[in-house]
Amino acid sequence: MWTLRRAANPLMNHGYRVGSSRTCCVKSDIVSNDLEDRVGACKPIRFISERLLPLKRSHNTPSIYAKFSPGSRSFSSQAGERSSGEQDGFIELEVPASADIIEESNTGEENVNELISEPELSDDDLAEGSHNDLELFDTETGTNEKKPQKKNASSQLFKVIMAAPGQSVQGALDKWVEEGNNLGRAEVSLAFLNLRKRRMYGRALQIFEWLEAKRQLDFVEQDYASRLDLIAKVRGLQKAEKYIEKIPESFRGEVVYRTFLANCVATLNVKKAEEVFNKMKDLEFTITTFACNQLLLLYKKIDRKKIADVLLLMEKENIKPSLFTYKHLIDTKGQSNDITGVEQLVETMEAEGIKPDIDTQAVLARRYISMGFKGKADAVLKEMEGGNLEENRGACRALLPLYAALGKADEVGRVWKVCESNPRLHECMAAIEAWGKLGKIEEAEAVFDRMFKTWKGLSARHFSALLKVYANHKLLAKGKDLLKRMGDSGFRIDPLTVDSLVKLYVEAGEVEKADLILLKAAQQNRIKPMFITFMAVMDQYSKRGDIHNAEKIFHRMRQSGYVSRMRQYEALLLAYINAKAPAYGFRERMKVDNMFPNKNFAAQLVQVDAFRKTTISDLID
Template identity: 55%
Template sequence: MLALRRASNPIRGQLYHRGDFRAFYAKSGIPNTCSDDVVGIHMPIQVIFGRCISSERLYFKTSVHQNFSLPRRGLSSQADSTSIQEETDLDDEFSDLGTPIPVDSTEEGSPGEKSEMKSISELEPSDNDDFEENSPETSSPNKLELSDTETDTTGEDTLKKDNLFKFFKVVLAATSRSIRIALDKWVKEGNPLDRNMISYTLAQLRKRSMMVKALQVTEWLEANNHIELVERDYSSHLDLIAKVHNLQSAEKYLDRIPESCRGEIVYRTFLANCVAFGNLMKAEEVYNKMRDLDFPLSDFVCDQLLLLYKKRVDKKKIADLLLLMENENLKPTAFTYRILIDIKGQSNDIAGMEQVVEAMEAEGLEPDTQTLTMVCKYYILGGLKEKAEAVLKKMEGGNLKENRSVCTSLLQIYASLGKIDDVERVWEVCQSNPRFEEYAAVIEAYGLLGKIPEAEAIFEKMAETPKLLPSRCYLTLLEVYARDKLFTKGKDLAKRMVTSGCNIDVFTWNVLVKLYVDAGEVEKADSILHKACENSKLRPMFLSYITIMDRYADRGDIHNAEKIFQSLKQAGYEGRNRQYHTLLKAYVNAKTPAYGFRERMIVDKIFPNSAIAAQLARLESFKKKTASTIFD
């Protein structure tokens, strides 16, 4: 036990640069860090992270916030006053970003998802979509238990498939302004409407990242009495409000939910969205509320908090939470272990990572492809290529054709290792009848290997398929262009996405922002993001905003940096040191005092870390210089 307590060593902060591994790291569906050097095997996971818990409740302390790392995600902004003329010169290159797709096409894609999208006429219910993306909403095994995820399209006793698809087509074809009229007309004409139809339609809309339309359906459903609403319906509605609008709007809606339906599922859904926003104080407030309401502590809640503390690099709270799980007799799930493996790996604690894997296997939980991919990645980052190749061999199994589901991961990892022969060998297995996810994986692999013509050739072959290409397929090649700074090709591909009727989601916006910013077109990136946000009503990624804000800060452009800072707050991205650090960088580079900045942080309940404290101290010297000029 004493030896295992060495796991409590301070975080070394040796976070890896993602570089070429960003591609398959994103598929892990898990955030960030913590480190400990540990020896030994088959030990309780709580001991591996060694810590004594002090309380079942979570409390806010000033000192806690001082230990947080800078988050990595951010939002978009509006253009500043200096770029008004430049906005008008954009020639509306991407004026269609985020606008509704024509009636005869399908909106798809999604926040970090990879779903095989088909044309409307080809939609069939299936439990095995070829292209299932990992998104903030879908990547975790502990998915939110929302009513629209419980679709039973095989129940022919209650619903005919033709009615199900007919209803979905009606919803899909309606514009944002006509959706309620279309739904009212459906009911008025005497067509059937039941929970199964609503569930299937909402699930498909979510899969296609059509959150605004999904929200409109739930609003219409709640405003009428066509079916009896249960807690899961309200939970789904709350989740959509958070995703389309912000946490504040979702919290107001939560208070309006009938008390009889305001149960554990609703609070779990709200907690998950607090975690997705990275809002520590609100997440802990919701957790404490759940404890006050005597809801049982679940592995879902613990996993959500682990994700949050991992983002914050809060080693103490991670250890406390694991010990709380032990005290509550909650066994770690496969997803819990995956989070802990990621924590160990990102802090360069390979021995600790291996110990977590061994503890997982000792509990009878076999690491899945996603977990093995993560382990392999950290071996590569740690320079342990032989161990990585051993994991790859295990993933392949005896017959790769019979184990084809691992091909997407293998393509990416072999490309990261620079093994072009293995990439081509794995692709040969898929080439006779490739799935969209395999197309995307091999395009990404050739991009990592610097073989742009080969990646383009595969994309064109994929484009020949009769199915409507999912946005992820375009996005993969767009990411290749952005990484290699091929601005003209990237811009042309983005235009092709729009004209093809492909939905432009927040991940596409993010890559476009990077493409334009790297080309020195910051104002255009700002304008594109602003127009897309206005047209689609979706909330851009935190990283999109920060990418633009960083460049404005580098220029010392306080006006534009402040404008994006306000946009971040309006979008619900609050309580993060990263945006304050970036804003202060603008003042430092402009050599201008930031009067009242400490007070702003106090009001926003932000406590400066060491980097921000250093910036504030530097800005104090500008105040002295300004005062001295008065007497010159």
């Protein structure tokens, strides 16, 4: 199973030693052709430590590491999967998505103060990566299977909390106790479950603070970790890190630190994530599949060349890859247009007895589509459907946009017909997206109207689904009408809405208006726009060669916490190139952020080098 490490031939061919202090930016064949032309942040990575377990190898099982490097020999491990052994607290750090009401969780790009504004956020692959899946293991089974959720789970306590004004949750709890109501762990857990489903982290945090201050419950490590998670989401990483110091040392275990690690990854804070990982090793916590998966998720978004380092660590520590590991490695291979690597990973995963779930199959189908293998994608979709789609209703949400990506309107209609008589909220969202991809605006609008009439208490993100369709088809007038409808309904704006709104004006050619909306949204609503929202505006300025405004967006992104991203530097450099203007100190700026140009990027830098020497300039000088 140790094929992952074989992704990195340079590790084995150039005398790489684990624990060395030299640079670990290893070039692996998982790196896409696109990344070959990008700039990598090359700096020493300490997380591969010298405290490594001995390797046990066998040659009778296909190795996932070998599958990453065609032609290399396979290795496998006899080591069993390691679980984290966390305690069973009253609230899990990540609520699994139910079939009815929960959408995908946010990547953490939006570090919103939700005590002021409590938006329902969604990843939807908008923030350059997948969602922040905390991938908690079931403490009873030792696996990472998600526990089933009650579809209509509710509680009187939850209703009281929802009825309370945003800043008066603790007062509502005082009144609840005074009236002699029960406040046991089961009741609190149910209230938390419902708050997390709605991404109301600010209210959930107020409850935690009240419980701890009033000593209503005996906290265990899982409870402290849950509060830490909420602090990170609501108040940021710095406050969360300070809270760790306040946790009693006996409860400051692996679960607490890996929760903080996951939040560092969610905000794409590479430096802090690596510091936390190293801290966990220094404290001699067992390195788990979960922790390694978090690093894989981070480097998949930021610097895929570092994935090889994580895989090497997993091999040395005998850490068995999970379904989550395979899913994201398949996605990475697909982004690299490596069809052979994708299929080898699937074969190895199945050989090791790991059955792909709907999400993994959807990733595989999406990558087949992006690589142009529509026949293979169609076969995966039929497998996802199973023998009877009505019995396999859970696949509909993924099937709708995938059939749309294949351009199969009839298939989208067939799948939607299965859902139409009794649709679920997330199926409606998927149908709006699918019809939008196919350019069938009326069908998308019909689904939206059905959704609006069926469910009360929809959020701004549900409007954003249709707003995105209008933006993609440059329907500015329809978009404005929808925005007016949102305003009349009293919906609060969230980062996803801002993204759709900004792109609506960008696609209509009104870049300055989009820029103004982006600025006002951040100032008036106290929200943090997503990375790709900034980039949508910056890219337009760069194409124009508008250096002033490109630099302005670059600066605002840094103020919002988006730093050390090559995507930003690429767009900024393009502005100078298109303006045919010199970029003074550009290399030095990159160096400060630990960003170093590769060959192709360096060639572009030469075009804007104010001190460039040419044959003519040499003669004149």
